[in-house]
Amino acid sequence: MKSFVVDFYSKIFEGLKRISLFYWLQKLPCLKYNKAIVDLWILVNLSLSIVCLIVIPTSYFPLIYGCARLFEVIIVQINLLLFDEYRYKKDKWPYFITSFRRTVLLLIHNYIEIIVWFALIYRNSHDLFNIKNGCLNSFWGSLYFSLVTMTTLGTGDITPNTSMGTFIVIIQTLIGIFMALLLLARFVALLPKTKSMDEFEQ
Secondary structure, eight states, X not given: OOOHHHHHHHHHHHHHHTTSHHHHHTTSTTTTTOHXXXXXXXXXXXXXXXXXXXXXXXXXXXXXXXXXXXXXXXXHHHIIIIIHHHHXXXXXXXXXXXXXXXXXXXXXXXXXXXXXXXXXXXXXXGGGEEXXXXXXXXXXXXXXXXXXXXXXXXXXXXXEOSHHHHHHHHHHHHHHHHHHHHHHHHXXXXXXXXXXXXXXXX
C-alpha cells in the first residue's frame, strides 16, 4: 500500500544518505557490493574514535569528523530500519540482509562508537556544563558522562548550564533511545524460534 508520508521520508533519508562519505566510497568499482568493506569501515571508525579521544582530544578535525560520522551512523540505521526494504520491494527487487548476527555485532560497534564520539564532544565543550563531581576534560570523565547520557541513566553529577550543552545532551539521549530499541529489535530476531506446548501459540 502506498503512503505519502512513507514516500516523503523515504526520499528525504535517501537524499541524506548521499551526504555521507561511505556512500561515495561504496560507489568505487573496487568496493561495490563488498560486505567486508562495510565491516572494516565500522571497525576502523570505532578505533579512530578511541584514538582521537585519547591522543588528540582538543583538535577541531577529529571533532568535525566525529560529528559527520555520528550523522552517517544515524542516517544509515534509520534507512536500514525503515526505508531500505520498502525501496527494494517498491522497485520489485528482492531484499535480504547478510546475517542477523552480523547486523547485531555491527550495531554494537556503532553504539560504542557513538558513545566515544560524544565523549570527544563533551571533552571539547566541558565549559558548557556544571560539574559537581569528576572532570569532563579527561578521557574517563568525558567517557563516563557520555555513557550515562547514552544509556539515559543521568546521575546528575554533571549537568548542562547552557542551551548548547542541553541541546547536545538531548541529541545524545534521543540517539541512545533509538539505538537501544534498534539493538533490542535486532537481538530478538537472533533468538531461536522454539515450539510451544500451548495449542493457542502453535
